[in-house]
Amino acid sequence: MPNINTDLYALVDEIMTELKENDLPPIPENFSFYFDKLLETRNDEFRQRINSITPRLNVTSHNGFEYERSLNKGAKAVKLILTQGSNIYKNTALLKKIIQIKKEIVVTNKNHETLLEVTSSVENTLDKFLVSLEKQSASIKELYGTAANSIKNAKKSSLYNANLGVYNKNYFITIIEQERGSCANIPCESSLLSISLSFETMQIEGNKSQANIIRDLGKILTDALRRSDSISYYGNGIFSILLRHTNEEDAEIAAIRFNRLIAESICITDMKNEHILIGVVQIDSCLNAEELLEQSVEAMKSAGIKNPAE
Numbered sequence: 001m002p003n004i005n006t007d008l009y010a011l012v013d014e015i016m017t018e019l020k021e022n023d024l025p026p027i028p029e030n031f032s033f034y035f036d037k038l039l040e041t042r043n044d045e046f047r048q049r050i051n052s053i054t055p056r057l058n059v060t061s062h063n064g065f066e067y068e069r070s071l072n073k074g075a076k077a078v079k080l081i082l083t084q085g086s087n088i089y090k091n092t093a094l095l096k097k098i099i100q101i102k103k104e105i106v107v108t109n110k111n112h113e114t115l116l117e118v119t120s121s122v123e124n125t126l127d128k129f130l131v132s133l134e135k136q137s138a139s140i141k142e143l144y145g146t147a148a149n150s151i152k153n154a155k156k157s158s159l160y161n162a163n164l165g166v167y168n169k170n171y172f173i174t175i176i177e178q179e180r181g182s183c184a185n186i187p188c189e190s191s192l193l194s195i196s197l198s199f200e201t202m203q204i205e206g207n208k209s210q211a212n213i214i215r216d217l218g219k220i221l222t223d224a225l226r227r228s229d230s231i232s233y234y235g236n237g238i239f240s241i242l243l244r245h246t247n248e249e250d251a252e253i254a255a256i257r258f259n260r261l262i263a264e265s266i267c268i269t270d271m272k273n274e275h276i277l278i279g280v281v282q283i284d285s286c287l288n289a290e291e292l293l294e295q296s297v298e299a300m301k302s303a304g305i306k307n308p309a310e
Contacts, residue, residue: 004049007042014038024186033188033245036226078147085140089133096126161233164218169293172232172240176289179242183283190283191251192292194300195221195258196238197266198275210237213266220265224258238300240293251280277301 015034016026024030039047099122159171167175179190197217208216214237221239222231230242243251255278262276279300281292 004046007046008050011035011038011042022187033228036228037245040226078144082140082144085133085137089130089137092126092130092133096123096130099123099126164215164233166218166222166239167230167232169232169234169240172230172234172242173289173293175230175232176242176283176292179244180283180285180289180292184285188245189247191243191246191248191254192281192283192296193241193243193251193255193258194234194238194279194293194296195241195262196236196277196300197262198277216266217262220261221258224261234293234297238297240296248280248282251282255280 015031015038018024018034018038019026019030039050159167161168176192182188183190195217197213217237218231218233218239221241225231225241226243228244230244232240234240243254246254259276259278277300279296279298279302281296281299283292287295
């Protein structure tokens with residue numbers, strides 16, 4: 001197997017040449033862009049070897065995902081406490097009702113005064129217990145409300161969709177806006193893709209749920225991205241991808257590749273590509289970030305590149 005360093009040094013030389021020809025400063029961001037762009041021109045074996053030794057997510061991103069997963073787990077735990085407290089209260093109330101029935105039976109039998117006294121004593125004890133339990137239940141509800149508000153506020157400022165491991169829509173809009181500014185300041189082109197599946201017409205292998213298919217789709221797209229690209233979940237089964245330093249022609253090539261990967265991994269019908277919807281737009285300084293995102297979604301819905309493989 002050839003020494004990978006030799007090929008890497010050759011790649012670095014090409015990157016520096018590209019930066020000089022485009023009059024771009026050799027800062028890490030520009031170097032990273034061209035590293036990914038030129039890496040796409042190499043063979044599959046070389047790309048796989050490079051990807052195997054370079055992490056896709058940095059520590060900050062990883063910690064962000066873990067933080068939001070922890071928030072979700074915390075919410076579920078508090079909700080479980082509330083549910084358990086409610087169940088205890090219901091079961092205790094039921095027990096009191098049963099004792100009341102037994103008491104009425106005892107009342108009809110005047111020869112069981114002692115048993116009646118015992119039953120009354122138990123009932124009094126249960127009454128006190130229920131009062132205490134009601135106070136505890138109120139405290140749990142207050143605790144849950146506080147935790148729920150904290151989680152809600154945290155989610156408003158979050159960056160990621162913790163369930164899918166991608167950026168959320170709101171933060172992705174800020175990324176698009178930043179790229180829009182970069183394209184205006186530096187002579188480069190970037191593209192925006194929106195991708196989804198037509199669940200109404202496609203057949204799913206193994207009768208998987210739609211939620212599982214969306215999760216699989218997100219993983220397929222994330223694994224296929226360059227390190228300089230960004231992906232988010234728009235909602236309703238739609239993923240949006242920012243392809244940095246990618247013109248319209250290269251974006252369509254990327255769309256073909258995404259189409260093929262999805263078709264091979266998810267769709268199992270004879271006419272696979274008809275179920276994969278892809279819309280592509282160029283980053284335009286005349287539109288704001290949100291308008292660009294909506295434009296790419298509309299392009300996808302209108303099947304502007306419904307089947308880029310054709």
